Amino acid sequence: MPFGPPARAVPGEEFSSSESQSTRSAQQQVARIAELRRVHEAFAWFRSHARELEELQLHVTAIAAPPWGEAARSQWLMARFAELSLTDVQQDELGNVFGVLPGTDPDAPYIALSAHIDTVFPPDTAITVRRDAGKLYGPGISDNSSGIIALLAIAGAVKAASLPNRAPIVLIGDVGEEGEGDLRGMRHIFQQPKWSANIASLVVLDGAGTDTIIAEGLGSRRFEVTVRGHGGHSWSDFGVANPIVALAQVIDRFTRTPVPATPKTTYNIGIISGGTSVNSIPESATMRVDTRSASVEELDRLERALHEAVDAVRPELTGRKKQELLTAEVRVIGNRPAADLPAESQLLKAIRAVDAQLSNTARIQRASTDANIPLSLGRQAIAIGAGGTGGGAHTIHEWYDPAGRDLGLKRILLLTLTLAGVADE
Secondary structure (H helix, E strand, O other): OOOOOOOEOOOOOOOOOOOOHHHHHHHHHHHHHHOOHHHHHHHHHHHHOHHHHHHHHHHHHOOOOOOOOOHHHHHHHHHHHHHOOOEEEEEOOOOOEEEEEOOOOOOOOEEEEEEEOOOOOOOOOOOOOEEEOOEEEOOOOOOOHHHHHHHHHHHHHHHHOOOOEOOOEEEEEEOOOOHHHOOHHHHHHOOOHHHHOOEEEEEEEOOOOOOEEEEEEOEEEEEEEEEEOOOEEOOOOOOOOOHHHHHHHHHHHHOOOOOOOOOOEEEEEEEEEEOOOOOEEOOEEEEEEEEEEOOHHHHHHHHHHHHHHHHHOOOOOOOOOOOOOOEEEEEEEEEEOOEEOOOOOHHHHHHHHHHHHOOOOOEEEEEOOOOHHHHHOOOEEEEEOOOOEEEOOOOOOOEEEOOOHHHHHHHHHHHHHHHHOEOOO
């Protein structure tokens, strides 16, 4: 799921007279595509299949997809891609799933649509899905079952309306987006020459809504700090260095690190664990630290501050017995690169033109999504919602309201066709 600070207004949303010719060209192209008879047939397909899409959303949500346990959902998505007669349907070694809508120009680079198929919920989570008063309920029903269903809806509408996209469109269901998955699915995809060299633009479908354009990648680094010692009995071994006390000293030093308001930079101690009983000196203590910023330099500075805090802690040993000193280890458990899509990029102009065509108001937002990976490589990528509304993300009470999904699907389709081109536009 995307996460980050509040959205900010898109500069020039009304397109002043000083806008470039390429911006006006994007508006004209979107307007031409929106007038095509086959595009209107695709729009009608969204409406006529609304109930079917809701049933598919309930179905996929009921398939558990915990971190590193997405295999069943990968198989389900492969079967749906095959039913839609997509070409080159395949699954890679991580569980990422691919299907292609061939283009009339087979030599053109791919336009990619992706949706992460994993959830934040551990394997033992009880999954119950239901429909109530028009809303759909279930853990992950919005984040990101709504994105998965958008992939299927776009493929279904394009096939049903026989839309002749020029560039081929690859649909991707990727694993490992959430939490400590650390974008591993998308990271792997862009390490493969087959995809990294042949994807011109990536549009990530993540969650509900139509009011944001995530074009700024929020960087984050996560660390696990473990302090280890001899341990012992709280009475007979009193004086042996205590890893929990040392870890508390690390926390105290690290959280004194100043951070700027601009660029916004944050840190958080999210998990602390260690010890076996109240009357035992623990053998180890561990914490997990999350740092975030739009600036790579600030992330570097926080990482140095964490190491300095660990290195500075030299617990004073007291008591009758001399015991071995504490040791400490800092391990990186997550690294999401920070990067922004240039304001003059064709992809950003295209989504703005689509929003203008649909009279949709959207705002640029900074967040951490699968788009971080291609953005960090200097590639064109954004993340947008799949329409409708959702709430309760990352809880078992999560819900999705499909009212308004139609606008989201139209937005995705128009953007995809603008990027890919339409042979008879």
